[in-house]
Each structure stands twice: as structure tokens, then as C-alpha cells.
Amino acid sequence: MFGTKSRTIPPLRVSEQLRADAESVLAPGETLSAFVMDAVSRTIDFRKSQLEFLARGIASAEQSRTEGDV
Secondary structure (H helix, E strand, O other), X not given: OOOOOOOOOOOOOOOHHHHHHHHHXXXXXXXXXXXXXXXXXXXXXXXXXXXXXXXXXXXXXXXXXXXXXX
């Protein structure tokens, strides 16, 4: 990805409790930024998987309808 500039995720205001909770579960040497990046990446992957799962289910149901199985 030569020549591609990196972007930032908008800063978020959170309660003191949420920040303290997040900091309390950091691995040794892990930064809050790395923790947030990991959480965002995992959530993106999970939601993509959900969408793919739903698409496969809808396609399967449609195929069953057109083939007269339902």
C-alpha cells in the first residue's frame, strides 16, 4: 500500500469508569490505542461474517423456493 496515507478514528468521549475498565484489562505492555484498534478490527471482522452468513442463508432459502423444496 505504497503512497497510502493512514487515517485516524474519531476520538470518543467516554466515562471515567469505561476508561478505567478498559485500562484494567490491558495486557502487559499493551496500550489503550492498541486495545481499541484490536476491538475495532475484531468487530469489523465479526460483522462481515454476520453479513456473509445472512447472505448465504438468504441465497439458500431463495434456491430452495425456486427449486420447489419449500
